Amino acid sequence: MAKRVESPSSINTFKQCRRKYYYQYIEKLPTFPNIHTVRGNIAHSCLEHFYDIDASSFTQENFKQKCREAVQKLLLHQWGAYKKEVEGLKLSQDQLRFYFEETMLMLINWVNQFLEKLEETTRKKQISLQEAFMYLTPVREMEYTSNNYSVRGFIDAIQHLEDEVHIIDYKTNSSLEVKDSIRLQLAIYSLLYFEKHGKLPSKAGIFFLRHKLKLVPVDEELLALAKKEIELIHAHTSTTETKEDYPKTVTPLCKWNGGQCDFYEVCKPHG
Ligand code: SF4
Numbered sequence: 372m373a374k375r376v377e378s379p380s381s382i383n384t385f386k387q388c389r390r391k392y393y394y395q396y397i398e399k400l401p402t403f404p405n406i407h408t409v410r411g412n413i414a415h416s417c418l419e420h421f422y423d424i425d426a427s428s429f430t431q432e433n434f435k436q437k438c439r440e441a442v443q444k445l446l447l448h449q450w451g452a453y454k455k456e457v458e459g460l461k462l463s464q465d466q467l468r469f470y471f472e473e474t475m476l477m478l479i480n481w482v483n484q485f486l487e488k489l490e491e492t493t494r495k496k497q498i499s500l501q502e503a504f505m506y507l508t509p510v511r512e513m514e515y516t517s518n519n520y521s522v523r524g525f526i527d528a529i530q531h532l533e534d535e536v537h538i539i540d541y542k543t544n545s546s547l548e549v550k551d552s553i554r555l556q557l558a559i560y561s562l563l564y565f566e567k568h569g570k571l572p573s574k575a576g577i578f579f580l581r582h583k584l585k586l587v588p589v590d591e592e593l594l595a596l597a598k599k600e601i602e603l604i605h606a607h608t609s610t611t612e613t614k615e616d617y618p619k620t621v622t623p624l625c626k627w628n629g630g631q632c633d634f635y636e637v638c639k640p641h642g
Pocket of ligand 1: 388389391394409413619620621622624632633634635638639641
């Protein structure tokens with residue numbers, strides 16, 4: 372059986388519940404968007420396009436306002452671009468307003484921290500605002516595919532700073548903890564980066580949009596974690612596609628207050 376091309380998300384699903392992996396990636400049953408995934412995509416699109424703004428008119432007096440306005444306009448624009456997905460969620464106007472405002476606060480939090488970094492860069496490197504903006508502009512939404520490991524992933528931002536490279540993922544999560552699943556995601560990105568560029572990124576991290584950037588050092592141990600989990604999933608999924616070989620892991624993630632696993636009805640974990 373050929374190896375399936377896995378991703379951090381499919382590997383974490385496999386680790387959480389093998390039956391869920393079976394429904395999603397082998398039977399390919401549909402999944403259902405929810406406000407957290409949709410607004411996550413909206414926030415990602417805003418941050419991807421933020422760096423396309425015209426910095427040539429920045430002055431010491433106006434650059435903060437211009438950046439904040441840019442992010443606000445981007446959110447309005449992207450919320451409209453995702454209108455079909457947002458309306459499909461069938462949320463009340465009050466709920467939609469709440470999530471829109473909450474997303475706006477996250478983006479303003481992010482832009483405020485970007486502005487601090489922009490000022491610090493102009494000061495430390497004695498360069499103009501425009502040069503600092505260029506310097507801080509990351510490579511965005513880069514797809515990495517490894518035929519060797521049969522894995523692929525999209526890295527949200529790759530930042531080249533002096534002699535350091537940071538790979539960064541944005542998250543709108545309410546939990547601000549670098550959980551095992553996040554650590555594994557960063558490990559896989561680091562491995563993909565290493566394979567393509569022949570050198571390790573210095574750090575990998577998550578920009579929690581409700582809070583701040585959290586970076587972890589990239590070392591051999593992190594790469595070993597990625598290799599181990601990739602090997603484990605291929606060893607299983609390339610030998611069987613029988614449902615019974617993908618047992619259920621019944622946890623509070625099957626059903627919780629206000630939500631349930633996409634496959635809850637077909638899976639019937641509680642009988
Ligand atoms: S409902 Fe629970 S046991 Fe069933 S697939 Fe989803 S997570 Fe796994």
